[in-house]
Amino acid sequence: MGMTIKVYEVSREGAVRIVRPEAEVVPVKAVDQSSAFPACQCDKCKAKQS
Numbered sequence: 001m002g003m004t005i006k007v008y009e010v011s012r013e014g015a016v017r018i019v020r021p022e023a024e025v026v027p028v029k030a031v032d033q034s035s036a037f038p039a040c041q042c043d044k045c046k047a048k049q050s
Helices: 043-049
Strands: 003-010 016-025
Antiparallel strands (some): 003 016
16 A cells, blocks of 8 residues: 655745655565664663663
8 A cells, every 4th residue: 555745844934835746655564774773872861771
């Protein structure tokens, strides 16, 4: 089953600007973990990971 996505921004005045027109996208079945963000290295998050 496909999905559509449209990227737009809205100014404070309410004006809408399309950044990327509507396009059909296909969801992936498995996420490639190699492109995942690394774990946060701040002291607060490091304490949670321990």
